[in-house]
Amino acid sequence: MFGEHAVVYGHPALVAAISRRVRVVVERLDEPKLVVSSSNLPIRGLNLELRGDEIRAAVDTRLALRLLSYVLEALEVVDQHLGVEERPGLRITIDSDMPVSAGLGTSASITVATIAAYSALRGAKLKRETIARLGHMVEKRVQGAASPMDTAIATYGGLLVIEPGRSPPYRVLEAVSPPLVIGYTPREGTTAELVARVRMLRERYPDLVDMVMESIGRLTRRALDELLSGRLDSLGELMDMNHSLLRALGVSTKKLDDMVNAAKVAGALGAKLTGAGGGGSMIALCPEKLRSHVEASIRAVGGSIIEANTGGEGVKVESLG
Amino acid sequence: MFGEHAVVYGHPALVAAISRRVRVVVERLDEPKLVVSSSNLPIRGLNLELRGDEIRAAVDTRLALRLLSYVLEALEVVDQHLGVEERPGLRITIDSDMPVSAGLGTSASITVATIAAYSALRGAKLKRETIARLGHMVEKRVQGAASPMDTAIATYGGLLVIEPGRSPPYRVLEAVSPPLVIGYTPREGTTAELVARVRMLRERYPDLVDMVMESIGRLTRRALDELLSGRLDSLGELMDMNHSLLRALGVSTKKLDDMVNAAKVAGALGAKLTGAGGGGSMIALCPEKLRSHVEASIRAVGGSIIEANTGGEGVKVESLG
Numbered sequence: 228m229f230g231e232h233a234v235v236y237g238h239p240a241l242v243a244a245i246s247r248r249v250r251v252v253v254e255r256l257d258e259p260k261l262v263v264s265s266s267n268l269p270i271r272g273l274n275l276e277l278r279g280d281e282i283r284a285a286v287d288t289r290l291a292l293r294l295l296s297y298v299l300e301a302l303e304v305v306d307q308h309l310g311v312e313e314r315p316g317l318r319i320t321i322d323s324d325m326p327v328s329a330g331l332g333t334s335a336s337i338t339v340a341t342i343a344a345y346s347a348l349r350g351a352k353l354k355r356e357t358i359a360r361l362g363h364m365v366e367k368r369v370q371g372a373a374s375p376m377d378t379a380i381a382t383y384g385g386l387l388v389i390e391p392g393r394s395p396p397y398r399v400l401e402a403v404s405p406p407l408v409i410g411y412t413p414r415e416g417t418t419a420e421l422v423a424r425v426r427m428l429r430e431r432y433p434d435l436v437d438m439v440m441e442s443i444g445r446l447t448r449r450a451l452d453e454l455l456s457g458r459l460d461s462l463g464e465l466m467d468m469n470h471s472l473l474r475a476l477g478v479s480t481k482k483l484d485d486m487v488n489a490a491k492v493a494g495a496l497g498a499k500l501t502g503a504g505g506g507g508s509m510i511a512l513c514p515e516k517l518r519s520h521v522e523a524s525i526r527a528v529g530g531s532i533i534e535a536n537t538g539g540e541g542v543k544v545e546s547l548g
Numbered sequence: 549m550f551g552e553h554a555v556v557y558g559h560p561a562l563v564a565a566i567s568r569r570v571r572v573v574v575e576r577l578d579e580p581k582l583v584v585s586s587s588n589l590p591i592r593g594l595n596l597e598l599r600g601d602e603i604r605a606a607v608d609t610r611l612a613l614r615l616l617s618y619v620l621e622a623l624e625v626v627d628q629h630l631g632v633e634e635r636p637g638l639r640i641t642i643d644s645d646m647p648v649s650a651g652l653g654t655s656a657s658i659t660v661a662t663i664a665a666y667s668a669l670r671g672a673k674l675k676r677e678t679i680a681r682l683g684h685m686v687e688k689r690v691q692g693a694a695s696p697m698d699t700a701i702a703t704y705g706g707l708l709v710i711e712p713g714r715s716p717p718y719r720v721l722e723a724v725s726p727p728l729v730i731g732y733t734p735r736e737g738t739t740a741e742l743v744a745r746v747r748m749l750r751e752r753y754p755d756l757v758d759m760v761m762e763s764i765g766r767l768t769r770r771a772l773d774e775l776l777s778g779r780l781d782s783l784g785e786l787m788d789m790n791h792s793l794l795r796a797l798g799v800s801t802k803k804l805d806d807m808v809n810a811a812k813v814a815g816a817l818g819a820k821l822t823g824a825g826g827g828g829s830m831i832a833l834c835p836e837k838l839r840s841h842v843e844a845s846i847r848a849v850g851g852s853i854i855e856a857n858t859g860g861e862g863v864k865v866e867s868l869g
Binding site: 428431432434435438439441442445446449461464465467468470471472474475477481484485488491492 | 749752753755756759760762763766767770782785786788789791792793795796798802805806809812813
């Protein structure tokens with residue numbers, strides 16, 4: 228909701244779970260191989276088989292391999308954490324009704340779910356704090372750099388304040404999640420590419436970009452106050468400002484601006500891009516009675532609507548045996 | 549070009565004259581009355597006659613009366629400056645091919661031209677510094693508050709850095725004016741209303757708004773370096789950031805965002821709203837070979853193009869006698 232990009236530079240962020248879930252099933256195989264498949268991810272028909280150093284991929288897309296990196300690293304950090312060396316044969320099945328590159332943390336959700344499911348299979352019941360920490364480690368390994376934001380919210384659900392530098396780097400908020408409309412447009416870059424683009428902008432204009440980051444940090448702290456007090460009008464106004472500050476960092480696009488402005492014209496209290504930007508998703512703060520109007524306005528400028536409410540649960544382990 | 553709104557809070561601004569002129573003719577009348585008329589302002593057929601306390605207005609619009617306020621205060625400050633008490637009968641004729649509320653400083657131009665012409669009629673040849681100072685005084689009286697920006701650039705032409713708090717509060721720049729495309733859309737509020745809106749935002753979010761202002765100040769100082777070095781790419785990037793920071797202050801509109809994004813998509817190096825915002829004008833930094841393409845793109849989203857180049861002259865007095 229608040230603080231994207233600035234969180235990479237040590238500022239706080241405010242993040243809400245949504246009511247959409249990723250499901251990762253981890254099963255033991257008799258053969259020493261790893262089979263990863265997904266029936267309904269946007270990379271449909273994904274079916275990867277790893278045997279030693281050999282990868283057999285039915286759909287060998289860049290996206291599928293990126294997704295596989297998260298799964299492989301998740302298995303790796305769990306093995307390290309548990310101190311085990313031999314890994315059994317595994318079948319991993321991923322189901323998600325979310326687009327992988329919506330900028331809504333699908334890869335973090337898959338990572339966290341894989342960690343929870345695989346550690347359960349190995350007989351360990353990890354605490355949420357451990358799952359979140361291992362998840363963050365996976366994202367750092369795959370992306371080079373990552374904030375703890377996505378993996379923490381995928382682990383805990385609800386509402387979190389991310390506070391980089393503290394231990395743990397997040398705090399659970401006991402507050403009601405605000406009503407959001409979520410719009411989506413295909414992304415032009417990955418999170419890692421957008422974080423790198425901001426880093427390059429900061430190299431060219433260090434004091435200026437640092438001050439924009441600090442502004443986002445102040446804004447996020449103020450948004451936390453407004454959220455806890457239930458002042459949605461102010462929260463919306465701060466979302467508008469946060470979008471503009473993200474735009475100043477060069478991570479908005481014409482399409483995201485169009486969707487944000489369309490939501491505002493339709494009566495949203497505030498609207499901003501969410502996540503790393505470069506396309507992906509935007510959110511509009513919107514009383515229920517205006518929801519369908521705001522959704523129609525976002526669609527009218529070419530955006531899709533992701534049907535979801537805020538306030539989803541965190542990771543859960545269920546035994547299928 | 550840079551620093552709008554932040555200049556009201558003591559930060560620097562960078563301003564360029566354009567190649568469009570306002571012409572104010574001041575003639576002595578035998579009768580003790582004041583006749584103000586304009587043949588080609590957007591408030592066409594403006595014809596105001598003042599006799600004592602009586603105003604006879606052929607077109608009594610709010611805009612015409614606002615314009616008259618600048619003219620009356622301009623006469624007043626010249627009389628005070630020259631220490632004269634009796635004012636002769638006057639006919640004042642205003643010609644301009646610029647829209648009055650484009651946010652391009654037309655009222656400041658009329659103010660400065662009236663001061664120069666009327667003082668010349670009274671036999672005084674005022675220095676530019678005096679004309680700029682009296683012009684600023686007029687704008688403060690009419691608007692309640694005003695930066696010295698518009699009246700200074702109308703007086704000097706060329707390129708100026710505005711440095712509030714210094715004496716004089718501006719510095720003439722010896723640099724080549726960058727190539728700009730100017731787009732226009734009708735305004736939804738006056739400069740005074742927009743300055744007031746920012747002041748109210750600052751009352752609600754003081755530290756946040758101050759930091760955005762400070763960011764605009766830093767950006768403007770950096771833009772000055774880039775301009776003097778002729779680095780147009782960086783200048784464009786800073787224009788983009790400045791637009792976003794003005795948007796964070798709530799002074800952009802959907803239409804201005806559309807025009808700015810349209811210019812960028814067509815290849816402009818940078819684009820931003822210019823002036824107080826709330827509609828009005830935007831500028832795009834644009835190499836000559838892309839000019840017609842950028843203009844077409846701005847028109848395609850409903851903006852008009854104001855045909856003008858940067859680098860106009862300042863105020864000039866010509867005798868018609």
